[in-house]
Amino acid sequence: MRVLKNHCLLAGGRPLLVPNKVRGTGARKPERLTRSGAKIGRVLPVPPRAFLKSRNKGKSAGRLGIEEASGLGMLGEGLFVQDRHFKNPCDPADMPHAVGASLTVRPVCKEVHMLTNLVIESMLNRRSVRKYSDQKPSDDVIATVVRAGQQAPFASQLCSLLLSRKKAPFGAPLWFTICVDMHRMELIMTKRGWTVVANDLSMLLFGIQDAALMAENMVIAAESFGMGSCFLGETPYRAERIRKQYKLPERVFPLVELVMGYPAEELAPRPRYPLEFTLFEDRYPELTDSMIEDAMRVMDEGYLAQNYYRKQKAKIKLKGDREETFTYDNYSWTEHISRKWGQWLSDPKELLDQMEKCGFTIKTKE
Numbered sequence: 001m002r003v004l005k006n007h008c009l010l011a012g013g014r015p016l017l018v019p020n021k022v023r024g025t026g027a028r029k030p031e032r033l034t035r036s037g038a039k040i041g042r043v044l045p046v047p048p049r050a051f052l053k054s055r056n057k058g059k060s061a062g063r064l065g066i067e068e069a070s071g072l073g074m075l076g077e078g079l080f081v082q083d084r085h086f087k088n089p090c091d092p093a094d095m096p097h098a099v100g101a102s103l104t105v106r107p108v109c110k111e112v113h114m115l116t117n118l119v120i121e122s123m124l125n126r127r128s129v130r131k132y133s134d135q136k137p138s139d140d141v142i143a144t145v146v147r148a149g150q151q152a153p154f155a156s157q158l159c160s161l162l163l164s165r166k167k168a169p170f171g172a173p174l175w176f177t178i179c180v181d182m183h184r185m186e187l188i189m190t191k192r193g194w195t196v197v198a199n200d201l202s203m204l205l206f207g208i209q210d211a212a213l214m215a216e217n218m219v220i221a222a223e224s225f226g227m228g229s230c231f232l233g234e235t236p237y238r239a240e241r242i243r244k245q246y247k248l249p250e251r252v253f254p255l256v257e258l259v260m261g262y263p264a265e266e267l268a269p270r271p272r273y274p275l276e277f278t279l280f281e282d283r284y285p286e287l288t289d290s291m292i293e294d295a296m297r298v299m300d301e302g303y304l305a306q307n308y309y310r311k312q313k314a315k316i317k318l319k320g321d322r323e324e325t326f327t328y329d330n331y332s333w334t335e336h337i338s339r340k341w342g343q344w345l346s347d348p349k350e351l352l353d354q355m356e357k358c359g360f361t362i363k364t365k366e
Helices: 118-124 139-150 183-191 200-224 235-246 289-305 308-312 333-343 349-357
Strands: 007-011 014-018 031-035 038-043 073-075 079-081 159-164 174-181 228-232 252-261
Touching (some): 118 200, 159 200, 200 228, 200 252, 235 252, 289 308, 289 333
Antiparallel strands (some): 007 014, 031 038, 159 174, 174 252, 228 252
């Protein structure tokens, strides 16, 4: 049985993999499937009768669990899929839902089929939230989110967290600042009779890894409590101001801010590059014009479909003698991001100055 050809269902919070071949005469024994040593799901026993009967003889019901199929089956403890015909399982509007049970099916109409579970669903549905309700997270929720953030992988735990519950952007009740923190590490090393000889650039890079991983864990944890969040990426350019606000010691550098709370808006997740434009196995490929144009189309059409930049009124003005040829009818992500990095931040001096004011000096030894 090939894992990538299976279809994953969710029931009661547990991922259930329906075997690709369902027309056997006997039940399969439950087994654990692994790929690269990672446990990814559990195959349930299939009843002696076919779990799903294909309406067209000779067609496997396995590619999506159902292609053109109906049937009655039992998964796990009392979960029934009622008799129903799914004409186009690739259409989200025709995705099956169980009667009287929690069942989620995520079809992927390509050669490789994604699996799903509650964690994956939460991550794929994540979007930036810029409007929050008045509901305030409890101290227990906050502590749990932060503790989950701490459990992220780390290089040296070179990160710390600042929290303000005062007026935050977008009306969020929580305003975190995730910092690269060498101050705390140096205090520990002093207790052990050591001084830091590692250069600041290396330590900043390791600290950025630690801080970024912690921040993302917090986002995932917040989503599990029904909260949303939004990152504020200009933090390093306001480092001196934040340092004064929080009375930070030297060797603490504010990296990114994260506002969080219960959403007061419902938005669709924004698009991402196609997987084949992101995942490169064994070697980096030559990116063809077709691959580049396909990736651009996915991003631009996705943002245009959501009217994203029109709603945000976020068209970046052109500098120099470039003529404006875009309206909000065709201005989308690839033009927006090209204007940003084609016009901004050409000189690193501003950022280096902010780092130096926080006690980090980026230079080579004389």
